[in-house]
Amino acid sequence: MDLERLLDPAGPTQGELVRPSDLGRPNRIAFIQCAGSRDLNYNEYCSGYCCMASIKAAIHMKDKYPEAEIAVFYMDIRTPSKGYEEFFRRAREAGVRFIHGKPSEVAPTASGDSLVIYGEDRNLARPLEWKADLVVLATGAVPSAGTEELSSRLLVSLDENGFFREHHPKLRPIDSPTEGVFFAGAACGPKDIPHSVAQGSAAAARASRVLMNDRLMIEPIVARADPALCRQVTKKCGICARRCPFGAIQVEPGQAARVIAAKCMGCGTCVAECPTGAITQAHFGDLQIFSQIQSYLSERPEDKILAFMCWWCSYPGADNAGVNHLQYAASSRGIRVMCAGRIKRDFVFEAFRRGAGMVLVSGCHPQDCHYLTGQHWAERRMNSMPDRLERMGISRERFRVEWISAAEGRKYAKVMNEMHETLKELGRVHIRQENETAMAALEKKLALVPDIVGAPFGHAEAL
Amino acid sequence: MGEWSYNLYTGCLIRSRFPHVEKSARVVFDRLGVEIREIANVGCCPEPVGMRSLDEEVWLTVAARNMSVLSAANRPVMTLCNGCYSTFRESEHLLSANKEYRETVNRHLASIGREYAAGLEVDHFARFLYEKIGPARLKELVVAPLRGLNVAFHAGCHLVRPFELLAFDDPENPTKIEELLRALGAEVVDYPRKSLCCGFTIMGVDADLSLKMGFEKLKNIKASGAQAVVVVCPACLQQFDVNQRQMERKFGAKLGLPVFYLTELIALALGESPESLGLDLHRTEALSLVQALGLTRAAPSAGASRVTVGLTRE
Amino acid sequence: MKTLREFIVDHDVRRRAQACYQCGVCVGGCPVGRWREDFNPRRIVEMIVRDELEELVGSEAIWLCSACFTCLDRCPQKIEVTELITHVKNVAARLGNVPEGELKKARIIVKEGWAGLPVGRTLKQRAALHLPELDQDEELADLKELMKAMKQEGVLHRERSSPEKEKNVRD
Numbered sequence: 018m019d020l021e022r023l024l025d026p027a028g029p030t031q032g033e034l035v036r037p038s039d040l041g042r043p044n045r046i047a048f049i050q051c052a053g054s055r056d057l058n059y060n061e062y063c064s065g066y067c068c069m070a071s072i073k074a075a076i077h078m079k080d081k082y083p084e085a086e087i088a089v090f091y092m093d094i095r096t097p098s099k100g101y102e103e104f105f106r107r108a109r110e111a112g113v114r115f116i117h118g119k120p121s122e123v124a125p126t127a128s129g130d131s132l133v134i135y136g137e138d139r140n141l142a143r144p145l146e147w148k149a150d151l152v153v154l155a156t157g158a159v160p161s162a163g164t165e166e167l168s169s170r171l172l173v174s175l176d177e178n179g180f181f182r183e184h185h186p187k188l189r190p191i192d193s194p195t196e197g198v199f200f201a202g203a204a205c206g207p208k209d210i211p212h213s214v215a216q217g218s219a220a221a222a223r224a225s226r227v228l229m230n231d232r233l234m235i236e237p238i239v240a241r242a243d244p245a246l247c248r249q250v251t252k253k254c255g256i257c258a259r260r261c262p263f264g265a266i267q268v269e270p271g272q273a274a275r276v277i278a279a280k281c282m283g284c285g286t287c288v289a290e291c292p293t294g295a296i297t298q299a300h301f302g303d304l305q306i307f308s309q310i311q312s313y314l315s316e317r318p319e320d321k322i323l324a325f326m327c328w329w330c331s332y333p334g335a336d337n338a339g340v341n342h343l344q345y346a347a348s349s350r351g352i353r354v355m356c357a358g359r360i361k362r363d364f365v366f367e368a369f370r371r372g373a374g375m376v377l378v379s380g381c382h383p384q385d386c387h388y389l390t391g392q393h394w395a396e397r398r399m400n401s402m403p404d405r406l407e408r409m410g411i412s413r414e415r416f417r418v419e420w421i422s423a424a425e426g427r428k429y430a431k432v433m434n435e436m437h438e439t440l441k442e443l444g445r446v447h448i449r450q451e452n453e454t455a456m457a458a459l460e461k462k463l464a465l466v467p468d469i470v471g472a473p474f475g476h477a478e479a480l
Numbered sequence: 481m482g483e484w485s486y487n488l489y490t491g492c493l494i495r496s497r498f499p500h501v502e503k504s505a506r507v508v509f510d511r512l513g514v515e516i517r518e519i520a521n522v523g524c525c526p527e528p529v530g531m532r533s534l535d536e537e538v539w540l541t542v543a544a545r546n547m548s549v550l551s552a553a554n555r556p557v558m559t560l561c562n563g564c565y566s567t568f569r570e571s572e573h574l575l576s577a578n579k580e581y582r583e584t585v586n587r588h589l590a591s592i593g594r595e596y597a598a599g600l601e602v603d604h605f606a607r608f609l610y611e612k613i614g615p616a617r618l619k620e621l622v623v624a625p626l627r628g629l630n631v632a633f634h635a636g637c638h639l640v641r642p643f644e645l646l647a648f649d650d651p652e653n654p655t656k657i658e659e660l661l662r663a664l665g666a667e668v669v670d671y672p673r674k675s676l677c678c679g680f681t682i683m684g685v686d687a688d689l690s691l692k693m694g695f696e697k698l699k700n701i702k703a704s705g706a707q708a709v710v711v712v713c714p715a716c717l718q719q720f721d722v723n724q725r726q727m728e729r730k731f732g733a734k735l736g737l738p739v740f741y742l743t744e745l746i747a748l749a750l751g752e753s754p755e756s757l758g759l760d761l762h763r764t765e766a767l768s769l770v771q772a773l774g775l776t777r778a779a780p781s782a783g784a785s786r787v788t789v790g791l792t793r794e
Numbered sequence: 795m796k797t798l799r800e801f802i803v804d805h806d807v808r809r810r811a812q813a814c815y816q817c818g819v820c821v822g823g824c825p826v827g828r829w830r831e832d833f834n835p836r837r838i839v840e841m842i843v844r845d846e847l848e849e850l851v852g853s854e855a856i857w858l859c860s861a862c863f864t865c866l867d868r869c870p871q872k873i874e875v876t877e878l879i880t881h882v883k884n885v886a887a888r889l890g891n892v893p894e895g896e897l898k899k900a901r902i903i904v905k906e907g908w909a910g911l912p913v914g915r916t917l918k919q920r921a922a923l924h925l926p927e928l929d930q931d932e933e934l935a936d937l938k939e940l941m942k943a944m945k946q947e948g949v950l951h952r953e954r955s956s957p958e959k960e961k962n963v964r965d
Binding site: 593 | 830858862866867876896898903908911912916919922923925934943
Binding site: 121 | 816836837868
């Protein structure tokens with residue numbers, strides 16, 4: 018940026034290149050790429066636009082001062098867009114030197130009037146000392162000031178680098194998880210001008226889609242909190258609000274949590290995390306899921322593998338196995354929820370209480386969760402499961418957690434086959450014995466879960 | 481005060497070659513009210529570069545034995561050497577983080593009825609002086625300010641690196657100890673490539689290169705206008721002070737840079753006389769610079785030049 | 795006896811070294827590599843990652859590392875370069891590739907428990923400076939015993955390895 022101003026005909030020096038320190042004309046100029054980018058000590062990410070920015074400035078300088086020695090120190094030159102590689106070639110032809118290797122240190126010369134770059138010339142595989150009158154650092158881009166404040170005001174979450182987190186990095190790069198908030202430019206990460214313009218136009222188009230309608234249609238699978246059960250009324254809780262990546266739950270001291278239906282995306286993570294069972298999700302209520310568990314396990318349960326799957330990844334993954342005619346054991350039964358975040362520990366316990374042979378909890382890969390953080394909370398919740406089950410007397414190998422994407426039919430089939438093998442190895446008798454041992458503990462845990470299947474109609478509603 | 485009580489671990493180099501360093505350290509601790517206890521039955525730390533390179537298992541085991549001996553006293557350890565500091569901190573880090581290491585080391589130690597003791601607190605004297613005493617307190621105690629003395633500070637690698645483990649000062653430009661030097665009244669000059677290694681550790685591998693590394697550093701320091709170098713590690717002292725004449729001969733240039741241990745300058749500023757500190761033991765003449773600056777005049781009382789530390793044996 | 799691969803390759807440090815993207819920061823800041831082109835930490839890391847260990851453990855240059863940790867502190871991928879080189883040196887030492895000077899130093903530590911003992915002149919100086927007397931002899935008995943035990947166990951590889959030993963390590 019400083020250099021851009023310096024080279025600007027309308028800038029402080031009318032475009033004359035001078036050294037800020039003594040206003041002298043620099044003759045040996047070095048660009049150091051990735052200064053703070055791609056570096057675990059600073060910013061892990063690649064800032065992306067700096068290669069082109071440095072190349073542009075170098076060409077500009079070379080045009081203006083042909084006698085100047087200009088070197089660009091780089092690890093990789095990244096020119097992935099239209100016309101960029103050609104521009105890079107132009108710089109080389111113009112005589113800009115590209116030196117492969119990230120410099121280690123810039124130190125003043127003994128006389129103090131110049132600088133020396135210490136690095137390795139990787140192409141010649143030897144240490145290098147390069148005297149420079151002017152060193153330009155291609156510093157990494159960081160989120161603009163105020164991003165954090167804006168994030169808390171809009172209830173739109175930030176990623177690990179402090180940029181806004183898009184709803185899905187590949188499929189919904191313009192949308193925020195909050196309906197009606199869209200991203201443009203460097204909000205989600207460093208971008209160069211053409212990409213910022215493209216994203217800005219896209220965001221405008223996305224916004225107009227909302228503005229053109231009188232009403233906003235939402236999916237009917239939203240969560241709802243029961244004020245009578247909510248702990249927040251008497252205590253400081255707010256777990257649900259902290260779990261919701263969409264900012265859809267409002268928590269005020271002394272008041273029951275309130276789900277803003279228009280913002281709720283229906284993952285069900287809050288339902289599974291609520292310590293008092295105050296939250297329920299339409300169409301994915303606890304009783305609905307318990308009843309599925311009970312039906313699947315009503316006959317020869319010890320021969321069955323009960324699989325919990327998320328809507329977007331592991332269920333389509335199982336589908337993919339079918340579409341590709343992959344062979345896997347017929348002993349599996351699947352229960353589909355919107356997100357792995359919805360899967361309560363009690364679902365697993367209930368499966369074993371009903372005599373299940375094996376239980377699988379599956380969902381998206383960590384970075385692919387369609388609800389951003391649902392998978393994370395599911396993983397955290399399930400981490401302790403093998404220990405908990407073992408304490409009750411159920412072998413840890415009877416429970417598995419696997420992250421399976423929509424394309425991984427092969428993995429799904431493999432997991433199922435492996436689980437089937439384990440099931441056979443353990444044997445029906447052994448499984449029954451284990452389940453019996455665990456029964457007392459399971460009954461205690463699930464005292465409030467009724468027999469739904471086989472009960473007279475109306476029983477479930479009555480509860 | 482009586483706030484601090486330490487087991488003093490001088491290390492091989494100071495013990496065998498630099499009695500004047502130990503002397504100045506003891507004087508400084510005494511003046512600052514730091515109780516120093518003597519230790520017995522500990523050997524080399526052991527040396528953190530050569531020994532570790534040859535056999536990390538032996539290095540770790542011997543270090544763990546020292547920690548086991550020192551832990552018995554229930555008192556933190558003060559080191560006077562970057563090398564010892566590195567061995568203590570690095571081995572503690574490896575042993576506490578790695579069960580396999582711990583088991584191997586304990587298997588060896590079992591043969592002499594010992595066991596690795598975790599959590600021994602070890603401090604480097606320079607770090608102690610900055611963090612626990614601090615420049616402000618030190619300034620109050622100065623009776624003979626080092627006015628007119630221009631020094632360059634060399635931290636030595638293992639006081640500040642690896643940063644992630646030691647987290648003391650910026651390894652690229654350590655300035656904390658320089659604050660202490662300014663508190664004594666000295667001027668501190670900056671010089672290029674301050675963080676480069678003195679070269680001591682590779683003396684046994686490539687002596688010529690080792691001397692060259694030392695020489696380059698001293699040349700940079702000399703060019704910056706410093707009259708002396710200040711170090712906090714006996715290995716750096718060996719390299720800069722003892723080997724300086726060899727460097728001068730080899731590279732045909734006069735350096736003539738006295739090399740002070742940080743505690744020597746503190747002791748002088750607190751009024752200790754150069755004679756009682758044994759400044760004449762420096763291989764590169766140091767006494768005349770001290771005299772030229774008139775730093776000898778201010779010695780306040782005869783008592784100060786005696787060793788007054790209340791020594792107790794374990 | 796562990797194999798050469800187990801020594802370096804299976805070590806966790808090696809796994810983490812795979813993240814190295816070969817930028818050369820370690821070389822540029824190396825106080826030794828600046829003068830000795832045959833000591834190139836970046837290349838050493840690459841050779842470890844690629845399993846080209848034979849050449850490495852036979853090279854003299856690995857012993858030039860001064861263990862200053864500059865490479866570790868500056869590495870943008872936090873590769874433990876110094877530690878990796880230390881491991882390589884450990885294996886090299888077992889194979890008999892050790893500079894005489896380093897061996898000599900270590901032998902003194904093993905024998906005396908100290909890397910150096912004060913000579914008479916130092917003791918006199920200590921006395922003149924009113925420093926406490928040093929305890930020298932009967933102590934450290936259990937340290938010496940420990941060294942002996944480790945030697946019997948074959949942990950101490952001070953002496954050059956026998957051909958059979960070498961074969962074991964190379965396999």
